[in-house]
Amino acid sequence: MLGALGGKHVIVAGAGLAGLSAARELERRGATVTLVEARARVGGRVWTLRDGFAAGQHAEAGADLIEGEQTHLRRLARDLGLKTVRILRDSFGFYGPDAKGRRRIHAMSGGLAMVGARIGGLVGDFKLAEQRWDSAIAARLARRSVAEWLDGIHAPLEMKAALRGFRGFFLADPEDLSLIALVEQFASDGTPGRGEILRIRDGNDRLPAEVVRRLRGRVLMRTVLRRIRQTERSVTASIEDDSGRVTEIDGDAIVVAIPASTARHVVFEPSLPEPQQSAIARLRYGPATRLLLQFERRFWKKRGRPLAFGTDLPIGALWDGNEQQARTPGILTFLAGGNASRETRQVLAAEGEAGIVRRLTWLGRPSTLLASKTIVWDDDPWVGGGYAYFDPGFDPLCRAWLARPAGRIVFAGEHTSVRWQGYMNGAIESGLRAAAEADALVASQ
Numbered sequence: 001m002l003g004a005l006g007g008k009h010v011i012v013a014g015a016g017l018a019g020l021s022a023a024r025e026l027e028r029r030g031a032t033v034t035l036v037e038a039r040a041r042v043g044g045r046v047w048t049l050r051d052g053f054a055a056g057q058h059a060e061a062g063a064d065l066i067e068g069e070q071t072h073l074r075r076l077a078r079d080l081g082l083k084t085v086r087i088l089r090d091s092f093g094f095y096g097p098d099a100k101g102r103r104r105i106h107a108m109s110g111g112l113a114m115v116g117a118r119i120g121g122l123v124g125d126f127k128l129a130e131q132r133w134d135s136a137i138a139a140r141l142a143r144r145s146v147a148e149w150l151d152g153i154h155a156p157l158e159m160k161a162a163l164r165g166f167r168g169f170f171l172a173d174p175e176d177l178s179l180i181a182l183v184e185q186f187a188s189d190g191t192p193g194r195g196e197i198l199r200i201r202d203g204n205d206r207l208p209a210e211v212v213r214r215l216r217g218r219v220l221m222r223t224v225l226r227r228i229r230q231t232e233r234s235v236t237a238s239i240e241d242d243s244g245r246v247t248e249i250d251g252d253a254i255v256v257a258i259p260a261s262t263a264r265h266v267v268f269e270p271s272l273p274e275p276q277q278s279a280i281a282r283l284r285y286g287p288a289t290r291l292l293l294q295f296e297r298r299f300w301k302k303r304g305r306p307l308a309f310g311t312d313l314p315i316g317a318l319w320d321g322n323e324q325q326a327r328t329p330g331i332l333t334f335l336a337g338g339n340a341s342r343e344t345r346q347v348l349a350a351e352g353e354a355g356i357v358r359r360l361t362w363l364g365r366p367s368t369l370l371a372s373k374t375i376v377w378d379d380d381p382w383v384g385g386g387y388a389y390f391d392p393g394f395d396p397l398c399r400a401w402l403a404r405p406a407g408r409i410v411f412a413g414e415h416t417s418v419r420w421q422g423y424m425n426g427a428i429e430s431g432l433r434a435a436a437e438a439d440a441l442v443a444s445q
């Protein structure tokens, strides 16, 4: 309820979309907010690169594509007056082996329809359990890897290649991805990359920039959350600035909107319940390298062909990275997820960009390369990967703990979302949820 948090102070750690949405919503509900962010910029995994490209073009280093169903994100963009544009109208193709083992471009839907048909029984069982991760069905699915399942059903080469290509989506190879992640994907969404795809016209970073511009509270940049002490009535956060100075701030509650990969280094006093600690400690983040290549011409643009492709190649998935900008030049964006992240960097180290370009001849004759940027999310100290994924070692009973409040500590972030885990929409939704939870915890007393 508007204003119910009047007179309350809530600390928010992390100025990604989750923390920013939480802060915005907390202020809307009347709270005073202090936002603490480790980096020198807001946005976290939403980061638009504008320098170094010819013709004033830009492209996304992190999150790029907005599915039409990302309703929380679309609402936020509308509220902030940001324009979204439709892109990749012909969805994704796939470059890899066909049924006869010949490598060619074919419809992504072919290999995935095959997966859909073979996984249908498991999806049916999972739906009977209302997709709950505490069901016996979930426990069984969670223990197996996608690769083990593929071997068990003697999957054809084409289907195996399609699921190898899925590492550009899950950021995990079939050997590392739990079968429950794949089953859940088919149960809730079917095949990814169908439907409407959008982008914020002037760069996805306009979203975090506009949210932070409208906040009233203090925003402490280059400041790291180190420790949270809580009593029944308050929380105290120890924060460290970039000169190494540690100070304490008190609040009525705290929203921890940082990835599990960094939350595991925060000291909680008293300790979090054991399954919550274990969930935060065990959650994996998928390796992800983003490569942005600007070419003189969009040589990948061919009549009757999509502008986006999954592949099982070391270069990962690729698509037109700035379709909404002037026709020439053009930026081709690569998302090398899972083992492709390392493989892409090996190609770059051994052969330079020319090695990547050589692997693109199936797309057309490459034009002159004008600019190149590589962003390795695996090496990013404030996330250590692209986004969370569930491996066969993750206990499905632990998942709910990622989003569960602990006293006056509320958790947010992409990894805490169920339907939209791994997406910007999940981050925003989790921030709104965390603000409502803080309200429920604090305002009612």
Ligand SMILES: Cc1cc2nc3c(=O)[nH]c(=O)nc-3n(C[C@H](O)[C@H](O)[C@H](O)COP(=O)(O)OP(=O)(O)OC[C@H]3O[C@@H](n4cnc5c(N)ncnc54)[C@H](O)[C@@H]3O)c2cc1C
Pocket (backbone or CB within 6 Å): 013, 014, 015, 016, 017, 018, 019, 036, 037, 038, 039, 042, 043, 044, 045, 046, 061, 062, 063, 064, 065, 066, 223, 224, 225, 226, 257, 258, 259, 262, 263, 266, 288, 289, 290, 335, 377, 382, 383, 385, 386, 387, 412, 413, 414, 415, 421, 422, 423, 424, 425, 426, 427
């Ligand atoms: C390469 C890549 C491609 C992606 N593609 C898409 C896509 O096409 N579509 C889509 O919807 N999503 C995509 N995503 C996912 C999307 O970016 C994330 O789901 C979302 O941005 C996560 O937001 P968040 O707020 O949960 O986390 P973050 O954005 O990571 O924000 C957390 C913030 O906390 C800060 N922080 C961390 N530790 C501390 C600490 N101890 N103290 C203080 N601050 C701290 C970090 O610096 C960061 O700013 C992609 C992500 C990547 C990396």
